[in-house]
Amino acid sequence: METKYLTEFYHLPEFKNLDGYRKNGGYIQLTKALLMQPQAIIDEVKASGLRGRGGAGFSTGMKWGFLPKNNEPRYLLCNADEGEPGTFKDRMMMEKAPHQLIEGMIISAFAIGSKKSYIYVRGEYEESITTLLTAIQEAYKAGLLGKNILGSGFDHDMDVYRGAGAYICGEETGMISSLEGLKGQPKLKPPFPAVQGFLKKPTIVNNVETLAAVKYILRDGAQGYRKYGTEKSAGTKLFSLSGNVNKPGNYEVPLAYPLKDMINILGGGIKNGKKLKAVIPGGSSAPVMTAEEVERATLDYECLAQMGTMLGSGAIIVIDDSKCMVECLANLTHFYRHESCGQCTPCREGTGWLEKIVHSILSGNGRMEDIDLLIKVADNMKGKTICALSDAAALPVLSFVTKFRDEFEYFVQHGKSKVKGTAYKTPNYIADKGHAHA
Amino acid sequence: MLKCTINGVELEVKEGTSIIQAMFDNHQKIAHYCWHPGLSIAGVCRLCMVEIEGNPRLQIACNTVVTEGMNINNTSSKVQEAVKWGLDFHLINHPLDCPICDQAGECGLQDQYMEFGQYTSEMAEPKQKKRKVVDLGPTIVLDSERCILCSRCVRFTDEVSKTNELGIFNRGDHAEIGTHDGKKLDNRYSLNTVDICPVGALTSKDFRFKQRAWYLKDSDTICNGCSTGCNVKVYFNKEGLFRVKPRFNAEVNGHWMCDDGRNTYKFVNKEARLEKSQEYKNGAWNVTGAAGAVTKSFSKLLASAQPEEIGLVLTGQLTNEEYESILNTFTNTLKTKNIYHWKSPETEKNNFDGLLIRADKNPNTNGLLAAFKKHGISSTWTDLEAKLNSKQIKNLVVIGPENIAVYKDIETQVNLFTKASNLMYFTSAQVAALKASQNIQSVTLIPLKTFIEKSGSFTNHAGKVQAFKKVTTIVSDALNVNEVAQLLAGQEIKLQFVPTENLFIAENLRPDQVRLELRKKNEFFFNKG
Numbered sequence: 001m002e003t004k005y006l007t008e009f010y011h012l013p014e015f016k017n018l019d020g021y022r023k024n025g026g027y028i029q030l031t032k033a034l035l036m037q038p039q040a041i042i043d044e045v046k047a048s049g050l051r052g053r054g055g056a057g058f059s060t061g062m063k064w065g066f067l068p069k070n071n072e073p074r075y076l077l078c079n080a081d082e083g084e085p086g087t088f089k090d091r092m093m094m095e096k097a098p099h100q101l102i103e104g105m106i107i108s109a110f111a112i113g114s115k116k117s118y119i120y121v122r123g124e125y126e127e128s129i130t131t132l133l134t135a136i137q138e139a140y141k142a143g144l145l146g147k148n149i150l151g152s153g154f155d156h157d158m159d160v161y162r163g164a165g166a167y168i169c170g171e172e173t174g175m176i177s178s179l180e181g182l183k184g185q186p187k188l189k190p191p192f193p194a195v196q197g198f199l200k201k202p203t204i205v206n207n208v209e210t211l212a213a214v215k216y217i218l219r220d221g222a223q224g225y226r227k228y229g230t231e232k233s234a235g236t237k238l239f240s241l242s243g244n245v246n247k248p249g250n251y252e253v254p255l256a257y258p259l260k261d262m263i264n265i266l267g268g269g270i271k272n273g274k275k276l277k278a279v280i281p282g283g284s285s286a287p288v289m290t291a292e293e294v295e296r297a298t299l300d301y302e303c304l305a306q307m308g309t310m311l312g313s314g315a316i317i318v319i320d321d322s323k324c325m326v327e328c329l330a331n332l333t334h335f336y337r338h339e340s341c342g343q344c345t346p347c348r349e350g351t352g353w354l355e356k357i358v359h360s361i362l363s364g365n366g367r368m369e370d371i372d373l374l375i376k377v378a379d380n381m382k383g384k385t386i387c388a389l390s391d392a393a394a395l396p397v398l399s400f401v402t403k404f405r406d407e408f409e410y411f412v413q414h415g416k417s418k419v420k421g422t423a424y425k426t427p428n429y430i431a432d433k434g435h436a437h438a
Numbered sequence: 439m440l441k442c443t444i445n446g447v448e449l450e451v452k453e454g455t456s457i458i459q460a461m462f463d464n465h466q467k468i469a470h471y472c473w474h475p476g477l478s479i480a481g482v483c484r485l486c487m488v489e490i491e492g493n494p495r496l497q498i499a500c501n502t503v504v505t506e507g508m509n510i511n512n513t514s515s516k517v518q519e520a521v522k523w524g525l526d527f528h529l530i531n532h533p534l535d536c537p538i539c540d541q542a543g544e545c546g547l548q549d550q551y552m553e554f555g556q557y558t559s560e561m562a563e564p565k566q567k568k569r570k571v572v573d574l575g576p577t578i579v580l581d582s583e584r585c586i587l588c589s590r591c592v593r594f595t596d597e598v599s600k601t602n603e604l605g606i607f608n609r610g611d612h613a614e615i616g617t618h619d620g621k622k623l624d625n626r627y628s629l630n631t632v633d634i635c636p637v638g639a640l641t642s643k644d645f646r647f648k649q650r651a652w653y654l655k656d657s658d659t660i661c662n663g664c665s666t667g668c669n670v671k672v673y674f675n676k677e678g679l680f681r682v683k684p685r686f687n688a689e690v691n692g693h694w695m696c697d698d699g700r701n702t703y704k705f706v707n708k709e710a711r712l713e714k715s716q717e718y719k720n721g722a723w724n725v726t727g728a729a730g731a732v733t734k735s736f737s738k739l740l741a742s743a744q745p746e747e748i749g750l751v752l753t754g755q756l757t758n759e760e761y762e763s764i765l766n767t768f769t770n771t772l773k774t775k776n777i778y779h780w781k782s783p784e785t786e787k788n789n790f791d792g793l794l795i796r797a798d799k800n801p802n803t804n805g806l807l808a809a810f811k812k813h814g815i816s817s818t819w820t821d822l823e824a825k826l827n828s829k830q831i832k833n834l835v836v837i838g839p840e841n842i843a844v845y846k847d848i849e850t851q852v853n854l855f856t857k858a859s860n861l862m863y864f865t866s867a868q869v870a871a872l873k874a875s876q877n878i879q880s881v882t883l884i885p886l887k888t889f890i891e892k893s894g895s896f897t898n899h900a901g902k903v904q905a906f907k908k909v910t911t912i913v914s915d916a917l918n919v920n921e922v923a924q925l926l927a928g929q930e931i932k933l934q935f936v937p938t939e940n941l942f943i944a945e946n947l948r949p950d951q952v953r954l955e956l957r958k959k960n961e962f963f964f965n966k967g
Contacts, residue, residue: 166609168609183605183606188479188480188481188501190501337610337611338609338610339609339610340609340610340611341609341610342587342606342608342609342610342611342612342613343480343482343587344481344482344483344484345482345483345484345485345524345527345528345586345587346484346523346524346527348527348587348610348611348613349527349528349530349531349611350527351610351611352531352566352610352611353527353530353561353563356563356564357563360562360563367562369560370562373560376560380519380520380523380527383495383496384484384487384496384520384524385484386481386482
């Protein structure tokens with residue numbers, strides 16, 4: 001069963017509009033928050049154990065606590081770039097409940113003392129952008145944004161910024177560069193954004209789901225929020241279930257929900273009566289899990305970390321036993337090569353190298369030593385760069401090759417897929433671009 | 439001050455110092471490409487990895503500040519492995535065309551490979567193809583395949599020259615350096631990007647394909663292109679000089695120099711030089727004897743002339759020592775005060791461009807003025823014109839400029855000088871204007887040495903006295919002005935003739951030994967920055 005906490009009213013079309021949102025408890029928490037001490041809100045969020053829902057799972061309250069304690073202007077940025085393959089929860093949240101995000105953002109901005117916020121939305125999300133823009137206008141008209149919000153003396157302005165489609169702009173400093181009008185490339189840390197971010201001012205970057213959850217923490221209190229999930233993974237989380245399941249979609253469940261139930265109960269089981277082969281549990285950057293591992297896994301930060309993978313953005317990609325893992329990996333390596341910003345050498349050169357090796361194997365030119373080479377290259381890309389894209393590219397390679405080594409070896413030996421029994425056909429994305437082997 | 443330990447050596451460093459700067463200051467080796475002490479931190483080559491006690495992850499030394507008690511090393515096998523792989527990532531798509539690459543011999547990739555690599559590459563896939571021979575502007579050619587995208591050149595144009603011509607275009611392994619739409623890499627400091635390019639991606643149109651780095655020797659000197667007095671290194675061999683590069687001096691030029699200064703080697707080389715004394719007699723130019731003998735013969739003539747019949751013209755291109763000796767000869771021995779300052783016309787509106795370039799194209803105007811003051815000389819150019827027109831000055835000694843190109847008024851002035859019935863023109867450059875002059879009476883041209891061929895000092899615009907040593911000899915028969923001064927005063931001097939051919943191989947070194955010497959002296963880690 002789903003636990004509809006954040007998504008309680010998502011089935012109501014009117015929830016999109018200010019009136020409908022207000023009818024269902026909207027902006028009550030904002031009124032309440034504006035009467036609180038900002039520090040009290042930060043403490044409440046810290047006590048709730050809310051962790052960043054974008055992928056890294058870093059404590060939100062702690063992140064806010066890194067801001068310098070002075071009157072310097074500061075920015076709140078909402079990360080709605082949602083580029084992690086397999087993830088589509090933020091999109092639903094923005095399209096179905098834009099005011100939920102806006103309310104969460106105003107409360108958060110009040111807590112950290114920010115007078116200006118931006119929502120950086122993935123460029124392809126046309127509908128999210130128009131919905132948000134309409135909602136922001138409604139909020140301005142209702143005095144929920146702008147000068148002296150609800151007579152509290154707190155001013156706040158909000159804007160939507162449309163991304164141009166780069167995966168790397170979902171990385172917080174990459175997003176800041178993009179927002180500043182620069183090429184979307186992550187910045188060197190330190191300084192961290194909380195100290196020196198957007199326009200060299202203290203900046204907090206939070207995911208859509210994180211900011212939306214803030215309102216519920218105020219409504220139910222930290223302890224009320226902790227009713228869901230575990231000690232370290234508190235609250236509910238939206239999961240984007242995709243791949244070879246009968247009922248793909250977004251599902252909200254408390255953290256520590258069993259992964260197999262997510263697939264078999266909420267997802268309605270594997271499509272076409274096939275068998276489960278593998279699951280990527282937290283977006284394409286998360287190491288892949290075998291069917292056997294899935295049985296034991298629960299959807300919380302700790303369990304998945306213990307199993308050598310991660311909760312990430314909550315994108316669960318289900319792979320059935322008719323899929324060739326070499327081909328799946330080829331798809332992933334292509335993605336990371338295409339999206340590497342090209343700043344740091346190990347990532348720029350490594351992502352390309354990985355893709356070339358996987359394609360050599362796919363095209364029947366693989367050598368046995370290529371399999372170990374993949375592991376060596378990926379190993380040396382890990383933890384060596386400015387941002388985590390290099391790790392994100394390396395982790396799937398390491399897990400695919402180690403967990404499904406037999407399929408790679410078979411492909412090298414026989415020049416065809418162990419699963420499909422066929423030789424490799426150039427997929428469209430490579431034939432189109434023509435640069436995979438250029 | 440903070441205490442830290444780097445590779446077992448205890449050091450004291452200033453607060454806020456990065457690890458790489460601390461290592462650099464203390465002559466510890468650390469591999470790096472993107473870091474440059476004169477530019478902002480990019481942190482992209484990921485080569486300057488260090489291990490810090492208590493931190494499981496390797497950190498980059500360029501963006502990590504030293505803290506009290508920090509224990510750092512970059513010699514552990516973990517670091518060495520990371521650097522080896524870091525280097526391999528740089529090399530997998532690099533064309534390895536060293537045999538035809540101008541950077542070979544002074545290339546960061548080659549140096550690091552010898553230091554950390556020496557392995558066989560495991561890259562079996564086809565390399566990335568990128569643009570070759572890209573014309574970036576009037577001075578520079580780009581080879582994108584060789585480029586390792588360290589972004590030094592981009593940061594230079596953004597931060598130092600502030601001309602913003604360059605950018606990195608595209609992403610991932612398609613990323614390439616290029617100029618922004620409609621722009622060319624065309625600024626007066628453009629060639630610094632070639633110096634800071636750690637590989638052979640940016641090459642100077644002036645230097646490319648002229649010489650292999652290992653056939654060149656380098657020596658320190660001071661640029662004589664303008665009154666800034668940038669500290670430079672000149673690269674030369676027995677065929678002459680080939681290029682000029684800046685040398686770090688925090689007080690004068692930092693890490694940089696201008697493109698004009700890099701051309702100063704051209705008027706030093708034989709092609710532009712007066713090699714033998716020449717005499718104009720009976721309507722024709724003839725080569726005469728050795729420069730020293732010819733000069734000596736003038737001493738009697740000058741000694742017998744009245745002091746007011748003698749004149750001397752000087753430019754701001756000589757050394758302080760030369761001013762002293764020549765003024766000594768003229769004021770004390772020949773007893774004349776007919777000494778004049780030939781100023782180059784200031785060609786630019788602004789005196790200073792804010793970075794390095796100054797309008798006064800003479801390296802030592804300040805030295806000349808100080809010497810004039812010391813010897814009580816305050817004559818004006820109009821005075822010279824009057825005395826030549828009235829035939830009062832009969833014997834005129836002119837010490838002409840060596841950087842003749844900045845003396846745009848040379849034709850006019852030469853026509854003025856030739857009014858003297860006896861003109862002794864000392865010059866390192868060939869003076870076409872004099873040869874073309876119509877009303878020549880008696881003229882003797884005597885070859886002079888250039889700043890490359892003598893030791894001395896210049897006083898720059900700020901009054902800073904900078905000494906430099908003789909680099910090499912290009913024209914062996916030429917005199918320096920100290921010698922001229924002594925000879926004109928009637929003194930004997932012992933001229934030292936060094937056959938030009940022997941200069942480069944005087945130390946009896948084979949080219950590879952020369953290269954070894956250069957390497958020892960000029961390690962990438964310490965000097966290249």
